[in-house]
Amino acid sequence: MKRIVAREEYCIGCRLCEVHCVVQHSRTKNIIKAFKKERVRPTARIHVEESGPESFSLQCRHCDEPSCVYACLTGAMHKDELTGAVVHDPERCIGCWTCLLFCPNGAIAKDAAHGKVVAKCDLCGGQGTPACVENCPNEALVLEEVP
Amino acid sequence: MKTYLPARFRVRRDDERCIRCRVCERQCGFDVHHYDEEDDSLYCDDEKCVACHRCVVFCPTGALTVEKNPLSYRENYSWRPEAIEDLMKQAETGGILLTGMGNDKPYPIYWDKLLLNASQVTNPSIDPLREPMELRTYLGRKPDRIDLAAGNIGRWTRRAPQVAIETPIMFSAISYGAISLNVQESLARAATEYGTFFNTGEGGLHKSLYKYSDNAIVQVASGRFGVHQEYLDAARVVEIKIGQGAKPGIGGHLPGEKVSAEVAATRMIPRGTDALSPAPHHDIYSIEDLSQLIYALKEATNYTKPISVKIAAVHNSAAIASGIVRAGADIVAIDGIRGATGAAPKIIRDNVGIPIELAIAAVDSRLRAEGIRNQASLVAAGGVRNSADVIKAIALGADAVYIGSAALIAMGCHVCQACYTGRCSWGIATTDDYLMKRINPNIASRRLTNLLRGWSLEIKEMLGGMGINALESLRGNRHHLRGVGLSDTELEILGVRMAGS
Numbered sequence: 001m002k003r004i005v006a007r008e009e010y011c012i013g014c015r016l017c018e019v020h021c022v023v024q025h026s027r028t029k030n031i032i033k034a035f036k037k038e039r040v041r042p043t044a045r046i047h048v049e050e051s052g053p054e055s056f057s058l059q060c061r062h063c064d065e066p067s068c069v070y071a072c073l074t075g076a077m078h079k080d081e082l083t084g085a086v087v088h089d090p091e092r093c094i095g096c097w098t099c100l101l102f103c104p105n106g107a108i109a110k111d112a113a114h115g116k117v118v119a120k121c122d123l124c125g126g127q128g129t130p131a132c133v134e135n136c137p138n139e140a141l142v143l144e145e146v147p
Numbered sequence: 148m149k150t151y152l153p154a155r156f157r158v159r160r161d162d163e164r165c166i167r168c169r170v171c172e173r174q175c176g177f178d179v180h181h182y183d184e185e186d187d188s189l190y191c192d193d194e195k196c197v198a199c200h201r202c203v204v205f206c207p208t209g210a211l212t213v214e215k216n217p218l219s220y221r222e223n224y225s226w227r228p229e230a231i232e233d234l235m236k237q238a239e240t241g242g243i244l245l246t247g248m249g250n251d252k253p254y255p256i257y258w259d260k261l262l263l264n265a266s267q268v269t270n271p272s273i274d275p276l277r278e279p280m281e282l283r284t285y286l287g288r289k290p291d292r293i294d295l296a297a298g299n300i301g302r303w304t305r306r307a308p309q310v311a312i313e314t315p316i317m318f319s320a321i322s323y324g325a326i327s328l329n330v331q332e333s334l335a336r337a338a339t340e341y342g343t344f345f346n347t348g349e350g351g352l353h354k355s356l357y358k359y360s361d362n363a364i365v366q367v368a369s370g371r372f373g374v375h376q377e378y379l380d381a382a383r384v385v386e387i388k389i390g391q392g393a394k395p396g397i398g399g400h401l402p403g404e405k406v407s408a409e410v411a412a413t414r415m416i417p418r419g420t421d422a423l424s425p426a427p428h429h430d431i432y433s434i435e436d437l438s439q440l441i442y443a444l445k446e447a448t449n450y451t452k453p454i455s456v457k458i459a460a461v462h463n464s465a466a467i468a469s470g471i472v473r474a475g476a477d478i479v480a481i482d483g484i485r486g487a488t489g490a491a492p493k494i495i496r497d498n499v500g501i502p503i504e505l506a507i508a509a510v511d512s513r514l515r516a517e518g519i520r521n522q523a524s525l526v527a528a529g530g531v532r533n534s535a536d537v538i539k540a541i542a543l544g545a546d547a548v549y550i551g552s553a554a555l556i557a558m559g560c561h562v563c564q565a566c567y568t569g570r571c572s573w574g575i576a577t578t579d580d581y582l583m584k585r586i587n588p589n590i591a592s593r594r595l596t597n598l599l600r601g602w603s604l605e606i607k608e609m610l611g612g613m614g615i616n617a618l619e620s621l622r623g624n625r626h627h628l629r630g631v632g633l634s635d636t637e638l639e640i641l642g643v644r645m646a647g648s
């Protein structure tokens with residue numbers, strides 16, 4: 001499947017990936033409205049880890065052996081058989097945060113916008129290039145076929 | 148000491164658009180933007196802004212713009228704001244004022260006063276999309292005559308080493324240390340991909356760039372930084388740097404802060420020490436001495452590589468170039484007053500040297516008059532901004548041009564002239580680990596290749612319009628140029644006629 005690969009040697013720590021992730025998961029998809037007008041601002045599904053000049057952005061790795069899926073009590077977290085992406089069904093989520101504890105990458109966050117459910121990378125629905133990759137100014141995020 | 152200097156620019160933030168993402172704060176190399184959590188606002192230290200536009204370009208909502216501080220002084224043609232502010236700065240620091248990039252003063256730009264010809268009716272123009280168009284240029288000494296002895300017809304008597312470039316545009320000498328390794332790698336990759344040359348400058352060639360050495364011109368400058376046998380062997384051309392257009396008469400200065408472990412290893416100097424090139428080469432005090440160095444380098448490279456000599460365009464360039472050719476140089480590179488630098492005293496950058504257009508015309512005329520023009524290729528540098536400038540330089544007599552500023556601008560440089568600070572927000576003129584990541588060689592080399600391709604296509608269009616299908620037919624062909632707004636003396640030196648005549 002195609003996965004988002006982070007190239008830390010090119011990451012400049014600008015955090016535009018986080019900004020555009022928020023816009024992509026907002027109701028209006030309008031950057032100014034998403035940040036200034038929408039009642040609840042979505043949580044970014046991507047996070048830049050930074051220490052001195054080193055930085056990279058981290059989001060769900062869509063693992064082949066996904067601990068979060070195995071840990072999920074209700075089956076809300078599951079692997080899409082068609083795309084291979086690890087996706088989350090908010091309808092079934094009870095907000096127990098077990099997935100959060102089990103994720104080895106720390107790529108799952110509490111979704112501030114929707115109370116109990118979690119926010120994680122959904123590869124922007126699998127339609128085309130994810131917003132973070134599309135808007136990375138230094139090509140530090142790329143969408144690549146990774147076996 | 149309290150500074151009396153006003154801010155030169157003002158950062159304007161449209162609060163309606165600002166989403167407090169703090170990208171501006173992170174991208175500014177000069178710490179202009181600050182986020183205040185208490186107010187959930189971003190504040191700006193305008194006096195630190197150099198107008199590099201990094202924040203403007205990276206702001207995802209277009210909330211930022213930078214404008215000139217409209218502060219008015221009492222009008223005075225002599226004491227203009229720049230003169231007053233430079234004086235203030237000097238009174239506060241007591242040092243030489245430094246600056247970066249090329250001369251920004253309104254001296255005449257002769258490119259803008261020269262117009263190109265095109266074919267109409269009496270001779271056909273050529274369509275470069277349908278017919279072959281030759282831009283390949285060979286640099287190096289050409290033979291004086293063809294040996295027509297029996298059995299040897301049409302063959303050169305003895306051919307000096309030649310190097311081919313696929314377009315008459317090469318990247319100027321920009322040293323590793325002044326720019327980051329990522330920038331030099333981008334230049335090297337673009338030159339390799341397009342079949343032209345990059346120039347190491349005086350800072351040596353980093354070991355990771357030896358794989359691009361087939362497209363490298365290596366410099367031997369007065370500081371001899373990074374010069375060793377392997378370096379000379381790797382290159383296609385060895386260039387002796389005598390002078391630089393931005394600072395004729397003085398040597399390079401790389402501050403110790405920029406001399407990182409890698410820079411130090413490449414330059415073969417201790418880490419953290421200032422890399423000061425002497426003003427002259429201490430073994431060159433006459434034209435005979437230059438000849439010795441040229442032949443020492445030819446011996447060292449077994450007469451397999453052309454030797455180039457780069458000088459700044461100064462008053463006696465024509466006579467100096469004649470001496471350089473007679474001293475044995477295969478290529479003479481001349482850098483005009485608008486040639487750029489990573490750091491130079493402002494007073495020198497702005498007042499020393501002459502425009503490249505006049506220098507290249509004078510040198511070409513002089514070498515032709517002396518019957519030695521064939522003995523060396525001429526490279527024009529300093530202030531080439533577009534493909535028309537390239538073609539005008541060639542019509543004035545150059546074989547090829549060097550571009551430095553244009554290449555940096557292609558990579559993102561906004562010509563803010565703060566290179567000497569080492570804080571380049573675009574990650575170009577810096578060796579800071581955090582800032583230099585901003586140049587991704589994959590992107591930058593693509594931008595540079597696009598620049599070379601775009602200019603080359605334009606050159607072909609202009610050549611075709613003139614009815615010429617090979618660049619060499621234009622070299623020194625000043626009949627294809629006409630001058631506008633020039634005095635008789637200027638026209639005479641340029642060797643072109645007035646438009647309409």
